[in-house]
Amino acid sequence: MKRFRAIDSSRRLALYLAALALACGVLGFTWWKTQYAWRDGYGDGDMSHFAQADPRALSGGDMTVFHGGFEPFGQSPDNLPWQYEAIFEDGDGVFDKAFIPGDGKTASQVKNAGGTRRRGLGPLYNARGCAECHFRDGRVERPYESGGEMLGMFLRLSAPDGKGGWKPPEGYHHQLHDRAIDGVPPEGRGHIDWEEVPGRFPDGEAYSLRKPRFRVTDLAHGELPAGTIIEARTAPPIHGGGLLEAIAESTLLGFAEAQKNDPDEVSGKPNYVTDPETGRRVLGRFSLKANEPSLRAQAAGASFNDMGVTSPIYRREGCLPHQKECLAAKHGGTPDEPELSAKQLEDLTVYMRLLAVPARRGLDDPAALKGEELFKEARCNVCHVDTVKTGGAHPIKRLRNQTIHPYSDLLLHDMGPGLAGRPDGEATAREWRTPPLWGIGLTGRSNHHTNFLHDQRARGLQEAILWHDGGAAKARDRFMAMSRGERAMLIRFLESL
Ligand code: HEC
Numbered sequence: 128m129k130r131f132r133a134i135d136s137s138r139r140l141a142l143y144l145a146a147l148a149l150a151c152g153v154l155g156f157t158w159w160k161t162q163y164a165w166r167d168g169y170g171d172g173d174m175s176h177f178a179q180a181d182p183r184a185l186s187g188g189d190m191t192v193f194h195g196g197f198e199p200f201g202q203s204p205d206n207l208p209w210q211y212e213a214i215f216e217d218g219d220g221v222f223d224k225a226f227i228p229g230d231g232k233t234a235s236q237v238k239n240a241g242g243t244r245r246r247g248l249g250p251l252y253n254a255r256g257c258a259e260c261h262f263r264d265g266r267v268e269r270p271y272e273s274g275g276e277m278l279g280m281f282l283r284l285s286a287p288d289g290k291g292g293w294k295p296p297e298g299y300h301h302q303l304h305d306r307a308i309d310g311v312p313p314e315g316r317g318h319i320d321w322e323e324v325p326g327r328f329p330d331g332e333a334y335s336l337r338k339p340r341f342r343v344t345d346l347a348h349g350e351l352p353a354g355t356i357i358e359a360r361t362a363p364p365i366h367g368g369g370l371l372e373a374i375a376e377s378t379l380l381g382f383a384e385a386q387k388n389d390p391d392e393v394s395g396k397p398n399y400v401t402d403p404e405t406g407r408r409v410l411g412r413f414s415l416k417a418n419e420p421s422l423r424a425q426a427a428g429a430s431f432n433d434m435g436v437t438s439p440i441y442r443r444e445g446c447l448p449h450q451k452e453c454l455a456a457k458h459g460g461t462p463d464e465p466e467l468s469a470k471q472l473e474d475l476t477v478y479m480r481l482l483a484v485p486a487r488r489g490l491d492d493p494a495a496l497k498g499e500e501l502f503k504e505a506r507c508n509v510c511h512v513d514t515v516k517t518g519g520a521h522p523i524k525r526l527r528n529q530t531i532h533p534y535s536d537l538l539l540h541d542m543g544p545g546l547a548g549r550p551d552g553e554a555t556a557r558e559w560r561t562p563p564l565w566g567i568g569l570t571g572r573s574n575h576h577t578n579f580l581h582d583q584r585a586r587g588l589q590e591a592i593l594w595h596d597g598g599a600a601k602a603r604d605r606f607m608a609m610s611r612g613e614r615a616m617l618i619r620f621l622e623s624l
Pocket residue numbers: 222253254255256257258259260261279280281360361362363364365368412413414415416418422425426427429430433434475479
């Protein structure tokens with residue numbers, strides 16, 4: 128009897144221990160799932176359609192989106208964990224909705240302001256919200272028309288500093304703020320005058336390019352000094368930003384190395400810029416001259432320069448000492464509690480990291496496929512690199528080691544005098560970053576127009592190619608020398624991206 132009971136109690140103990148282990152396991156698994164696993168960026172859903180898709184269609188690897196609607200650039204990828212979906216929604220809210228002028232208070236002085244407060248526009252600004260310029264996460268909705276307002280675009284100014292370098296013109300910022308809140312004078316108003324420059328292909332077909340001339344009127348703080356360079360920059364689409372951020376620096380430097388001694392004299396170079404948060408010199412990869420190092424720096428820079436919204440990175444309003452009305456205006460925060468909160472900046476950053484890339488189409492279209500061959504034969508892909516593998520270091524695992532098709536080397540290239548603007552970081556006036564071409568064929572569907580290049584001057588893909596010069600002159604010449612039918616096939620290929 129006694130022995131039986133002994134067995135019984137040790138059995139019971141084992142049972143208890145097993146139950147405890149099971150409970151710990153379940154608890155541990157739940158903790159891991161809720162706290163950690165989702166950070167990989169993969170949910171529990173089915174991704175077999177990725178495995179079944181033609182690999183050439185997967186422009187963004189696991190970040191590709193198969194979406195037929197009117198917002199091809201504004202999608203989160205399939206099978207995103209709900210925790211990331213929630214941040215994506217919050218970031219989308221900051222991106223999409225307009226900011227309003229400050230009320231002289233900070234978020235903590237206002238009841239229930241929480242993370243949804245969007246106060247602190249200006250005093251000087253170019254637009255009220257990210258989406259005003261990046262319509263549907265793409266380009267602007269309405270391109271510039273002579274005499275009209277400059278939307279989704281702004282002028283940047285550089286004046287000679289007398290020592291062979293450049294500085295903002297006396298009395299102004301590098302970026303001309305053409306709008307301001309009530310009671311504050313805008314800095315000036317930008318205009319573009321276009322001049323038609325006709326030309327002919329070797330086969331006789333005529334074309335016309337429009338050359339911009341920039342001017343500024345209604346200047347609030349005196350004339351611009353002689354020799355000021357004026358350049359216009361228009362908002363590029365922002366999908367796939369996380370993947371571009373995940374490309375290893377060594378990969379980009381490898382592209383520059385491979386372009387040394389290029390037969391077409393293509394010679395891409397990296398831009399090095401100062402990280403506004405750490406003060407360190409780092410590789411630039413975002414914006415039209417690769418002048419921003421990360422999506423976080425880009426988001427804070429855009430909030431500050433384009434919208435006049437301070438953030439944990441730019442804590443003080445940008446009013447210059449003589450801009451009295453700007454200084455005296457009501458703000459929406461203080462240096463200790465900036466207008467864009469730390470959470471809003473983080474949401475915005477994660478949102479842009481997770482914007483998916485539209486799948487390539489037209490893989491059964493012989494004309495588009497022939498166009499792809501012609502694209503390679505013309506050696507467009509030396510700069511517009513078709514296949515890149517992302518690195519293994521990005522905080523979001525889903526962005527790591529992805530085979531992607533951005534059609535860019537993210538390097539600076541001399542594009543000739545016709546496209547020259549102003550110098551920026553280590554980029555000379557004539558150098559621009561190769562823009563990614565993924566999704567370019569969906570521009571019209573998303574944004575209602577097909578104006579391209581850094582200042583919207585090209586009215587369609589063909590004009591964009593014809594403006595290529597400098598290191599891209601040989602590729603452009605090969606395009607021009609193609610037959611009319613071949614040119615159409617190359618364009619058709621671009622439209623399938
Ligand atoms: C006034 C129009 C305007 C507003 C508002 C604006 N942007 Fe931009 N955005 C631009 C322009 C122009 C560029 C190119 C800037 C450059 O080359 O320096 C750009 C570049 C970018 C890029 C780089 C894309 C690439 O291909 O490298 C990102 C990302 C971006 N903006 C995000 C934002 C976010 C986030 C906001 C809101 C906080 C915002 N932008 C607000 C006009 C705007």
